[in-house]
Amino acid sequence: MPPAGGPAQDLLRHDDASRPSTAGEHPGGLGVRCSGVVHLYRTFEGHDVVALSGVDLVIRPGERVAFLGPSGSGKSTLLTLLGGIQKPSAGRIFLGEHEISRMPEPELAALRSRRVSTMLQGATRNLLPYATARQNVGFARLALTRAERKEAVPERELLARVGLEEVADQVVTTLSGGQRQRLALACAVACGPQLLLADEPTSQLSHADRDAVVALLHDLGDELGTTVVVVTHAPEVADTFPRTVTMKGGRVGSEGHAGAEYVVVGAEGVVHLPTHLAEEWPAGTLVRIEPEDVDRLVVSRGAGDQDQGPDRGRGPDAGGAGGGISETLQNDRRHP
Numbered sequence: 001m002p003p004a005g006g007p008a009q010d011l012l013r014h015d016d017a018s019r020p021s022t023a024g025e026h027p028g029g030l031g032v033r034c035s036g037v038v039h040l041y042r043t044f045e046g047h048d049v050v051a052l053s054g055v056d057l058v059i060r061p062g063e064r065v066a067f068l069g070p071s072g073s074g075k076s077t078l079l080t081l082l083g084g085i086q087k088p089s090a091g092r093i094f095l096g097e098h099e100i101s102r103m104p105e106p107e108l109a110a111l112r113s114r115r116v117s118t119m120l121q122g123a124t125r126n127l128l129p130y131a132t133a134r135q136n137v138g139f140a141r142l143a144l145t146r147a148e149r150k151e152a153v154p155e156r157e158l159l160a161r162v163g164l165e166e167v168a169d170q171v172v173t174t175l176s177g178g179q180r181q182r183l184a185l186a187c188a189v190a191c192g193p194q195l196l197l198a199d200e201p202t203s204q205l206s207h208a209d210r211d212a213v214v215a216l217l218h219d220l221g222d223e224l225g226t227t228v229v230v231v232t233h234a235p236e237v238a239d240t241f242p243r244t245v246t247m248k249g250g251r252v253g254s255e256g257h258a259g260a261e262y263v264v265v266g267a268e269g270v271v272h273l274p275t276h277l278a279e280e281w282p283a284g285t286l287v288r289i290e291p292e293d294v295d296r297l298v299v300s301r302g303a304g305d306q307d308q309g310p311d312r313g314r315g316p317d318a319g320g321a322g323g324g325i326s327e328t329l330q331n332d333r334r335h336p
């Protein structure tokens with residue numbers, strides 16, 4: 001297994017210090033700001049599906065974030081919006097100073113080809129299947145000028161750094177799943193992006209391939225300051241990211257920072273209950289919210305709820321202790 005264990009600067013930097021590389025420019029990361037982002041899909045039958053229902057999110061330049069959340073919660077949709085692949089139905093998205101939600105397509109295409117790389121779910125969706133590994137990297141670099149291409153890390157060297165030197169001239173269809181994913185990553189970083197978005201980059205990989213891909217993603221962040229956002233279902237992958245954003249029902253439900261989990265207050269003061277409580281206190285349940293002090297709320301399901309809540313027909317044993325489950329919510333000001 002290749003460079004995963006190697007020094008961080010090995011990923012893209014050219015060995016010959018006298019020859020500058022695209023990677024050597026250290027362009028830094030691109031920050032992201034989403035405000036009230038809503039996205040609807042129209043199905044063939046003409047129904048609207050609400051994929052995102054009001055996402056407010058800020059990602060700082062150079063941050064590394066893992067998007068988590070149940071299937072259908074909107075992770076992939078949000079990633080494609082950040083990558084400028086789709087435009088939101090409503091709301092605003094900024095990458096750095098640029099508002100991509102209103103950007104004309106030619107400008108958006110330039111951003112996508114030079115500054116933002118999106119790895120779609122499934123390595124082969126990002127690759128030309130009947131081209132060789134080396135040709136794929138060459139294709140990914142078409143947006144570079146001739147001079148920039150000359151300065152960039154040579155294709156073979158880039159492939160060596162993701163452990164694919166031996167298979168540089170093999171066509172994609174002959175590569176293993178892990179090799180394809182590493183090739184997709186090499187293509188994604190080939191122009192030295194400032195924002196890398198990767199949807200399930202480790203799904204269906206062996207543990208060794210998964211760890212190698214994750215290490216490469218972090219190397220990119222270390223080396224170029226690239227902002228890295230991944231969608232993942234794998235706790236082993238999420239654990240390597242300093243920040244997690246958990247999507248719930250089309251918006252940001254909670255965030256993890258340095259191992260602590262925070263519920264996120266949404267528009268109009270809406271918060272999601274922790275999952276274990278949401279099951280016991282179904283939608284429509286009446287709760288009391290009482291301030292205990294300035295940074296603490298007590299949320300309790302009162303006795304009256306048994307008569308008024310939506311589960312009133314479920315009997316006294318259904319869900320929770322009618323007389324007094326309570327949860328204390330604390331606004332932790334240590335949160336960055």
Ligand SMILES: Nc1ncnc2c1ncn2[C@@H]1O[C@H](COP(=O)(O)OP(=O)(O)OP(=O)(O)O)[C@@H](O)[C@H]1O
Nearest residue numbers: 041043049050051070071072073074075076077078
């Ligand atoms: N092309 C589409 N047409 C219609 N509905 C769609 C389309 N793509 C996604 N959806 C719907 O939008 C919602 C969000 O989907 P999305 O794929 O973003 O969620 P996700 O959290 O990434 O799910 P998963 O973890 O399964 O990939 C889901 O209800 C999904 O069925």
